[in-house]
Every structure is written in structure tokens, then in C-alpha cells.
Amino acid sequence: MAVLTSLPEELYHIVTSYASEDSLLTLALTSRAFNRHVTPMIYCCPYFHDHGQRGPYFIRINRSFNYEACFGRVSEIVQLPLFLRTIAESPSLRSYIQAADFQWCSNENSNIDAVILQILSFLPRDLKALHLSITREAYPFPSTLPITSLQLHYPGGMGIGRWDGEFDLPFEDVYSVFQIPTLEHLTYIDARHFDHFPPGLQPGARAKTSNITSLAFLDGAAIGEDFFDMMTWPVALKKIHMRFFPDEAHLGDRHDVSPARLREALLPQRDSLEEIVLEGVYYFKGRDDSILGSLHEFSALKRLGAAVDYLCPSVWNKAEESDETAPDIYKVLPNTLEELQLEAHPDFSWRSRPVRMNRKRLPGSRTRPHLSATGDDLRGRLLEIAYHKEGQYPNLKTVAVYYTFSERYKLPPDEELLDEKLLDDDLLEINALFETFEDAGIELFYGASKGPPRFGA
Structure with a gap:
């Protein structure tokens, strides 16, 4: 009932035309009709896509039949004139539009800039999240919007274009984004070539x-x-969340892209950083700067996600480096750590001697956790973490080991695992691993996912 009474007056009349205030059952039975008429008005976030030379921009709508799930989502709307007229004539509807997604691909013959800015001029009071895909050099970025979350996508790369020739986002514009007073969350997509420090500016x-x-x-x-x-x-x-892609071979040799250099760059924020997530496995194999290094200086760090070899090189990788310089994994973890996520190379698992384990899976994992022959080294690192909890990181509560599956590395169906002969030695070793963590007061999770599992999930 509170949901109904909180609706704007014009929408309230539409809702009650399908069901009375005290008849929630009737309202539920007519929910499809309700959503068909009301959803386009209140649950839609603007989405514009300019085709450029392939044709004019199009605008569509996606309707959701889940009332609560619609808030804060980025969806699409149908007709620009109708949408403009609706929000212009019904200001109370604007509070329901909290996220917008724009494909900003204008050219000299397009009016998409004016269209986007016109729409945004109606929404600034309640707009919280904004996604922009930008494929041109200059743009009148609406830096006065009171958004708290911004995602910027540069399909041409920041500095090097893929399709449209040279592309260069002025560094001043990057700084102007950071200066939005309400902005809390900023995401860059395809910023791998961002390297445009302005001459003459003192660091x-x-x-x-x-x-x-x-x-x-x-x-x-x-x-x-x-x-x-x-x-x-x-x-x-x-x-901070940084993703390193192994398929970008041409970046693998760049020494300005590495875990060690990232750690050095983050030092100015060592007193405030609570969460660091680094994606990508064995991307810097054999390089001296492939190890993140000790994180003891990060005095507020509670949540850490990284590939195992970013923290400590594996046994087979140690041969390429000095055993004396390779750190033990428990020595690099900060004393304040509470949650740890370890991304493992696909070869550690799902390769040989799969063993079923009736232990906790990661949320959403579609396979039973099991170790292969190459997983022995990983198990040794996990044991080190458990053995040294009391003296090194007494607040550690959970450790999640996951493997990111893709089209290249398929997950075997559970049926194949069930048909395998369980090896007693493997079962004893694996059970001992989980029991060691239980004795140390740490929850250990094993599984696979399409990306890093969310902290706290």
C-alpha cells in the first residue's frame, strides 16, 4: 500500500483504475495490464544510440514485470518525442529516472549532442547513474550533473583509435570528470592507452x-x-578494480602496465583503500614486476582480490625468478585483511584427476570444487594462509578461490565428476585443507564464475 500511495498523482489514478486501494489481489491479477500501461512511464531509463553513417539514432524500450527491480536500472525507452513530452509535462515522474545510458557517437551531420543534452536538462535533480559511450574527440561533458555513479566507455581507446583514426581525450576533461562534486563511483572502459599527461603541469x-x-x-x-x-x-x-586481459599480448611487454607498478601508484591512497581487485591470470609470467609486493603499508585494506601469482609466483614460475626474492604469500597480505579472493589459472583445476568435494561452493558456481595435479601447489599456498592467520591477519574471515571460465575453458558437467573414481589420498588431502581452515576460523570457498565473486556475497 505504501508503494501505491507514494506514486505521483497521475500514475496513482492509472493504478487504481485497474484495482482498488484495498484489493491487492485484484491488482496482482491485473499486473500484466498494469505494467503494460505504467511501466513505460515510470520504470524507464533513457538509452540513445546514434548509428552515425549507418542511419539515424534509434530509441527503444525494455519493460520489466518486476516492480522493485526496475529502480536504478539502465533500460531503454521507446519514442523520444513522447518521452520528452512526458517528463516535461509531468515533473513528478522524473524522480523515477535514476540512470541513463547514452551511445555518444555524433558526427558533423548529427544532432545527437543536442538531443542528449536536452534530455539531461530535464533529469539532473534525480539522475544518479550515467553511462556514456564516446567515440569522438571532443564533447560537451555535462559536468554539473549531480550523479553519484559514472561509466565512461571509449571504444577508440584513450589515445589510439581503432576505427575512427586518432583519438585523444584531453587530460583536462579527465580531471573535470573527477571534479564532479557528487561523483563517488567512476568506471573507465577501454582506457588501456590512457597516457596523456599534460606538459607543464606539476605532479x-x-x-x-x-x-x-x-x-x-x-x-x-x-x-x-x-x-x-x-x-x-x-x-x-x-x-579500485583493475582488469588485465591475457589476450592483449601487445600490452604484456609494456612495463607501465604491471601489478608492481600499480601498487606503487596506489601508495598515496594507502591510508584509505579498503578494497583492491585485480583481474587477470598469469598475464605477466616471468617478469620481475609481475608480483604485487607487500601490502602491509595499506593500513585500511580489508578486501583483496587478485590472481595467486600476483601475490606469490607458483612453483613452476619460481624457476624463472630467484627463490630468495619470491615472497611467501602470507607475508604479503596486510594485517587488516578480512576477505581474500584468489583467482587461479584454469590449469590448476578441471584438467586431471577431478575429485568431488562436498564442501561450500561459491555463490552461482556451477561445478563442484575439485583439485587437479597442478592444484597441489595452490593447496600449499592455502595452507600457508591458514597456518599464519593468528600472527599475520587475525581478522581474516573468508577465502574464496575461483576460476574464471570462458568460451576457451569450458566447465565439465557435474555428471562427469560423479562418474570419476574418487581417490582416497586426494580426498584426505582436500578434507584436511578444509578442516585446517575451519580450525583457523576461516571459511574456504571453491568454485568457478564468469568474473570475480562479489565481496560479501
């Missing part, structure tokens, strides 16, 4: 000037002087 001149608390680089980023300076801008950065 540190803009330190502690941004309110951003969460940063994500979902395609990685070149960690050059500009990136180092960028990490000084936030007053107190709490989360």
Missing part, C-alpha cells in the same frame, strides 16, 4: 581535490605519469 598540483571513492578500469590502463598523478586526486579512495 601533485591537483592532489586531494576529488570526492571519488571508487575507481574501476575494466580494460586496464597504462600506468604512466598521468595515472600516478590521477591517484593523488581523490581525497580518500576506498576501492
